[in-house]
Amino acid sequence: MRNVTLYESPGHRFILLNESDAGEEEGVRSNQYLVAHDGQGVLLDPGGFGVMPRVLVEMLRYVQPEQVKAIILSHQDPDIVGGLSTWLEMVEAPVYVSSIWLRFLPHYGISGMHRFIGVPDEGLSLEPAPGFHLQLIPAHFLHSEGHINVYDPVSKILFTGDIGAAMLPDNQEFTYVDDFDSHIPYIEWFHRRYMGSNKAAQAWVNRVSKLDIRMLAPQHGPVYRGKTVQQFLDWFARLQCGIDLMAADGSFAMDATP
Numbered sequence: 001m002r003n004v005t006l007y008e009s010p011g012h013r014f015i016l017l018n019e020s021d022a023g024e025e026e027g028v029r030s031n032q033y034l035v036a037h038d039g040q041g042v043l044l045d046p047g048g049f050g051v052m053p054r055v056l057v058e059m060l061r062y063v064q065p066e067q068v069k070a071i072i073l074s075h076q077d078p079d080i081v082g083g084l085s086t087w088l089e090m091v092e093a094p095v096y097v098s099s100i101w102l103r104f105l106p107h108y109g110i111s112g113m114h115r116f117i118g119v120p121d122e123g124l125s126l127e128p129a130p131g132f133h134l135q136l137i138p139a140h141f142l143h144s145e146g147h148i149n150v151y152d153p154v155s156k157i158l159f160t161g162d163i164g165a166a167m168l169p170d171n172q173e174f175t176y177v178d179d180f181d182s183h184i185p186y187i188e189w190f191h192r193r194y195m196g197s198n199k200a201a202q203a204w205v206n207r208v209s210k211l212d213i214r215m216l217a218p219q220h221g222p223v224y225r226g227k228t229v230q231q232f233l234d235w236f237a238r239l240q241c242g243i244d245l246m247a248a249d250g251s252f253a254m255d256a257t258p
């Protein structure tokens with residue numbers, strides 16, 4: 001699978017930078033995104049260490065390193081932060097991440113912490129370059145305690161981090177979710193076990209329901225479009241997950257593995 005242009009209009013693009021041909025990183029396959037506006041770029045969750053060279057090559061088809069104006073991390077996990085030291089050498093841009101993770105990130109061996117900007121719990125309106133607007137939207141406890149989404153008002157794409165993430169079998173790969181019911185087996189266990197609680201899910205669904213959303217773009221698995229956007233929101237708002245499923249003795253009312 002090649003890069004996928006999720007949205008394109010004069011001067012504006014939202015691109016899924018594909019790393020899956022790289023085959024250099026064990027673990028969960030991840031999506032990296034580039035939002036480009038009038039020749040300036042913003043990277044969303046640029047990925048783990050093993051995929052960095054391939055993601056860089058793909059990014060260079062659209063923008064040069066000096067045109068990258070911001071890197072936004074949805075949360076603190078290794079599949080997101082693992083490649084960051086190398087990115088910091090390649091690009092000058094500031095890095096945005098929830099303020100609650102700032103003091104932990106140096107443990108990834110990152111020396112350029114002065115370039116990090118803490119996103120407050122209530123989110124942030126960002127203008128990475130003149131006329132280029134992005135909204136950083138709180139999505140806490142889904143799963144990370146400091147988790148942020150990114151909404152692009154031009155493409156109407158909401159980057160959802162781990163929310164909506166699918167764990168597809170190795171031999172399966174597709175770009176879009178078009179049939180929600182058949183997609184549930186790939187998302188159910190992950191959301192029930194990793195997401196914090198139904199309270200957090202409902203709060204997030206209420207918040208993002210105020211946005212005009214054309215696509216939900218998660219950090220893992222295919223992108224939701226068309227009617228599957230609302231179907232996912234409805235499903236997630238009802239989902240019992242995380243501590244909802246935890247019994248008094250600490251056990252979970254679900255299988256330990258998918």
Ligand SMILES: [Fe+2]
Nearest residue numbers: 075077143162
């Ligand atoms: Fe995560």
Ligand SMILES: [Fe+2]
Nearest residue numbers: 077079162219
């Ligand atoms: Fe993830």
